[in-house]
Amino acid sequence: xxxxxxxxxxxxxxxxxxxxxxLEPEQLAGLKKHLIPRRHLKGPEKxxxxxxxxxxxxxxxxxxxxxxxxxx
Amino acid sequence: MRQHVPxxxxxxxxxxxxxxxxxxxxxxxxxxxxxxxxxxxxxxITHEDVDRAHDRVRVSAARGQRGAFSKFRLLWLLVxxxxxxxxxxxxGPSMISYAATGARFGIGFFLPFVxxxxxxxxxxxxxxxxLGSATHRGHAELIFDRFGPFWGWFSMxxxxxxxxxxxxxxxxxIRAGLGFFGVPPWAAVGTALAFLCLAVMMHRYWTWERTLLxxxxxxxxxxxxxxxxxxxxxxxxxxxxxxxxxxxxxxQDTLILVLADIGATVTPWMLFFQQSATVDKxxxxxxxxxxxxxxxxxxxxxxxxxxxxxxxTAPLFAHHxxxxxxxxxxxxQALQPLIGRFGAALFALxxxxxxxxxxxTISISSAYAFGEVTRRPHSLNLPVTQGKAFYxxxxxxxxxxxxxxxxxxxxxVYVVLLVNVVAVLAMPPALVFLFMLANDREVMGDxxxxxxxxxxxxxxxxFLTLAGLLFxxxxxxxxxxxFLGGK
Numbered sequence: 001x002x003x004x005x006x007x008x009x010x011x012x013x014x015x016x017x018x019x020x021x022x023l024e025p026e027q028l029a030g031l032k033k034h035l036i037p038r039r040h041l042k043g044p045e046k047x048x049x050x051x052x053x054x055x056x057x058x059x060x061x062x063x064x065x066x067x068x069x070x071x072x
Numbered sequence: 073m074r075q076h077v078p079x080x081x082x083x084x085x086x087x088x089x090x091x092x093x094x095x096x097x098x099x100x101x102x103x104x105x106x107x108x109x110x111x112x113x114x115x116x117i118t119h120e121d122v123d124r125a126h127d128r129v130r131v132s133a134a135r136g137q138r139g140a141f142s143k144f145r146l147l148w149l150l151v152x153x154x155x156x157x158x159x160x161x162x163x164g165p166s167m168i169s170y171a172a173t174g175a176r177f178g179i180g181f182f183l184p185f186v187x188x189x190x191x192x193x194x195x196x197x198x199x200x201x202x203l204g205s206a207t208h209r210g211h212a213e214l215i216f217d218r219f220g221p222f223w224g225w226f227s228m229x230x231x232x233x234x235x236x237x238x239x240x241x242x243x244x245x246i247r248a249g250l251g252f253f254g255v256p257p258w259a260a261v262g263t264a265l266a267f268l269c270l271a272v273m274m275h276r277y278w279t280w281e282r283t284l285l286x287x288x289x290x291x292x293x294x295x296x297x298x299x300x301x302x303x304x305x306x307x308x309x310x311x312x313x314x315x316x317x318x319x320x321x322x323x324q325d326t327l328i329l330v331l332a333d334i335g336a337t338v339t340p341w342m343l344f345f346q347q348s349a350t351v352d353k354x355x356x357x358x359x360x361x362x363x364x365x366x367x368x369x370x371x372x373x374x375x376x377x378x379x380x381x382x383x384x385t386a387p388l389f390a391h392h393x394x395x396x397x398x399x400x401x402x403x404x405q406a407l408q409p410l411i412g413r414f415g416a417a418l419f420a421l422x423x424x425x426x427x428x429x430x431x432x433t434i435s436i437s438s439a440y441a442f443g444e445v446t447r448r449p450h451s452l453n454l455p456v457t458q459g460k461a462f463y464x465x466x467x468x469x470x471x472x473x474x475x476x477x478x479x480x481x482x483x484x485v486y487v488v489l490l491v492n493v494v495a496v497l498a499m500p501p502a503l504v505f506l507f508m509l510a511n512d513r514e515v516m517g518d519x520x521x522x523x524x525x526x527x528x529x530x531x532x533x534x535f536l537t538l539a540g541l542l543f544x545x546x547x548x549x550x551x552x553x554x555f556l557g558g559k
Binding site: 011015016018019020022023024026027028029030031032033035036037038039040041045048049052053055056058059060062063065066067069 | 119120124129132208213218230351354447449490501537543544
């Protein structure tokens with residue numbers, strides 16, 4: 001087990017072996033800093049996303065109106 | 073402390089040119105997308121990795137053994153995110169929505185309808201579990217990386233606002249539930265924050281998960297409360313088969329409860345939470361089958377608790393009693409003449425438990441997303457010294473929400489139900505991101521969603537969008553709503 005010292009945890013060589021043998025490389029916290037390649041949205045996808053965005057904004061206004069009407 | 077260790081083929085050595093075409097490891101689909109990362113020569117090992125590795129060793133040991141007990145042990149080791157997300161979503165406002173449904177409509181249409189909403193939740197949450205197991209990335213991280221910060225921030229704003237509003241309602245539920253026992257509001261909020269601190273200060277995902285699972289099991293406390301009301305089982309059976317009656321028809325009030333009940337089972341924070349928890353727990357592609365079982369078991373348990381809550385408050389409808397203010401304590405007090413002090417106390421405790429568990433899961437969902445987007449360490453395996461930002465966001469969200477609940481004279485009527493309505497409205501955009509990611513062959517490899525899952529997911533998006541639109545029509549164009557069959 002890693003030794004604890006003033007809140008810092010030292011990683012022993014057996015820990016290293018354990019991590020490298022039991023975790024998939026993608027699971028290592030250090031490797032998650034690498035970005036996944038970007039995918040640009042196509043026309044129909046952008047249309048759907050913008051439509052739903054407008055839908056959401058519109059419906060939020062409706063809910064705010066509903067709350068206002070309910071309180072008055 | 074972080075430690076650099078050389079990874080094959082050895083520090084300082086370069087791989088042959090032809091190695092670029094072959095991933096170093098043949099594991100996740102993402103290795104095809106990230107050859108640089110997969111060929112990384114230096115690997116940073118953290119305390120978070122060590123804890124996760126210990127968990128995975130136990131899983132591997134259980135998987136290597138034969139026999140029914142070993143299979144059960146493997147299932148026991150792998151369940152968690154699915155059950156927690158489903159029971160976590162049976163939160164304060166959700167249970168209050170179900171209680172309002174029972175009191176307003178009794179036994180009828182809403183019993184099978186609530187079960188249907190949990191089926192929708194299974195469809196949606198299975199995709200997040202699959203995404204997390206295949207990519208080892210959280211939902212916010214994937215959206216930001218794959219679709220860019222423009223769409224990523226839209227998604228995060230939806231999540232942040234939704235989570236914060238929901239957190240407020242969790243504290244409303246805790247305050248109302250503990251109020252039944254005479255606990256003053258400040259003490260109720262303080263107790264909830266102390267519980268949150270204790271829950272996350274274990275610095276170990278496994279311990280946190282098991283502790284919260286044990287507490288979340290108390291969500292089933294609504295079952296004995298329902299039994300105390302002696303439900304008419306013939307009516308229950310008839311309602312489940314015929315989806316009737318629906319007293320009063322499809323009015324605007326009915327529609328609000330329809331949306332609130334949908335929002336009680338499918339909400340954006342669930343997508344982010346289950347995927348991040350799946351990653352934090354360390355599930356891999358080998359675990360997807362048991363991850364599905366975890367999700368289905370969670371949905372079944374949550375559906376039982378939800379149906380029990382409707383049954384528990386159904387006598388209020390039968391006895392023509394109403395709880396004017398949709399808060400947990402009022403329901404408990406209204407039930408007291410019918411099921412006694414003990415039954416009413418159980419109901420109030422159930423509301424408190426629902427709020428407590430959800431306040432933890434929703435705060436963690438926000439903290440996970442924050443960590444993923446800002447690329448800061450984000451894991452329940454982190455000591456406080458290594459996860460200052462993660463724990464700060466978690467506590468700041470909860471403490472602010474708790475403080476708001478203490479503002480005197482804050483109008484709480486409608487807020488609890490409307491938070492669930494807002495959650496439903498925010499779901500379609502969130503689901504489209506999930507749908508695209510789960511069908512992204514470059515990210516998911518062969519684990520993309522099958523055709524049947526896509527049909528079901530599309531059905532969920534269309535259903536939620538239409539339900540939201542119908543609500544909008546009922547508010548801004550009541551005549552058109554009547555023309556469409558409403559009342």
